[in-house]
Amino acid sequence: MLLKFQDILFFSNFIEKIKKIQEDKFRQFDLDRQSAIQLISNIKNEYPFLNREMSSEHELIFSALSLNNKYKFKNILEIGTHDGANAFLLSKLFPSSKIMTWDLDEKNSYFINSYNRANKIFLKKFLLRRNKIIKLNKNIIFKKKNSLFLAFEKKEFDLIWIDGSHGYPMIAFDIMNCLRLCNRKSIILIDDIYLNKISKYDSTYNSNGGLESLEQLKHENVIKYELFFKRINIKNIFFKKKKFIAIVKKII
Numbered sequence: 001m002l003l004k005f006q007d008i009l010f011f012s013n014f015i016e017k018i019k020k021i022q023e024d025k026f027r028q029f030d031l032d033r034q035s036a037i038q039l040i041s042n043i044k045n046e047y048p049f050l051n052r053e054m055s056s057e058h059e060l061i062f063s064a065l066s067l068n069n070k071y072k073f074k075n076i077l078e079i080g081t082h083d084g085a086n087a088f089l090l091s092k093l094f095p096s097s098k099i100m101t102w103d104l105d106e107k108n109s110y111f112i113n114s115y116n117r118a119n120k121i122f123l124k125k126f127l128l129r130r131n132k133i134i135k136l137n138k139n140i141i142f143k144k145k146n147s148l149f150l151a152f153e154k155k156e157f158d159l160i161w162i163d164g165s166h167g168y169p170m171i172a173f174d175i176m177n178c179l180r181l182c183n184r185k186s187i188i189l190i191d192d193i194y195l196n197k198i199s200k201y202d203s204t205y206n207s208n209g210g211l212e213s214l215e216q217l218k219h220e221n222v223i224k225y226e227l228f229f230k231r232i233n234i235k236n237i238f239f240k241k242k243k244f245i246a247i248v249k250k251i252i
Helices: 003-030 033-046 057-067 085-093 119-135 145-153 170-182 209-219 236-237
Strands: 075-079 098-103 139-145 161-164 187-196 223-229 241-249
Touching: 003 033, 003 057, 003 139, 003 223, 003 236, 033 057, 057 085, 057 161, 057 170, 057 187, 057 223, 057 241, 075 170, 085 098, 085 119, 085 139, 085 170, 085 241, 145 170, 170 187, 170 209, 187 209, 209 241
Parallel strands: 075 098, 075 161, 098 139, 161 187
Antiparallel strands: 187 241, 223 241
């Protein structure tokens, strides 16, 4: 169905309003979204493989954090390496930082049965690409471990990106482990937070586990958090299953 001119104008105007709301949220953390857009654009022009479907506002948040001298990140943790592109981006934004990225071993059944990796040909290509990207930068440390084992990690992190399994119990484990591994100056970002109730729940992709965990921790004054739109487009703004990124700060 073709959209009428007035419909296009309505969507366009609404998108611009959402952008302004997003930029105001950036400013709450002393972050400049427009400068972040320019920096990300420059990096992606230099490294075209970073132009991918999985890109979202989380890249702009990281970019804006890197531009603000107020934030100092010596050690960065990523849960959910996937193809290594995000860890590589972090290494370019924070060249003086150590980036530790955790993902499941490729023999783990949860790893194999997600993202089409049960296909052996696809899996082989995926692993070759991931390993090649990770080796591009020496300040990336790759751990082939279930993030459950962060319970035994002792290093403290200044910036943490949680993008592993989004359902119970893993999301709750990841949040609690990361809170233990940071201080009150640290920043935790969590991907794929849903405000609307998920009717078709699964333990990996679609879950309200992230929001419910954050709300419980907020209720007990353990954390404070703010939600950012994951993407500013018609699909994410107008569809029921809106995705958000949480920025979390520990209070105690």
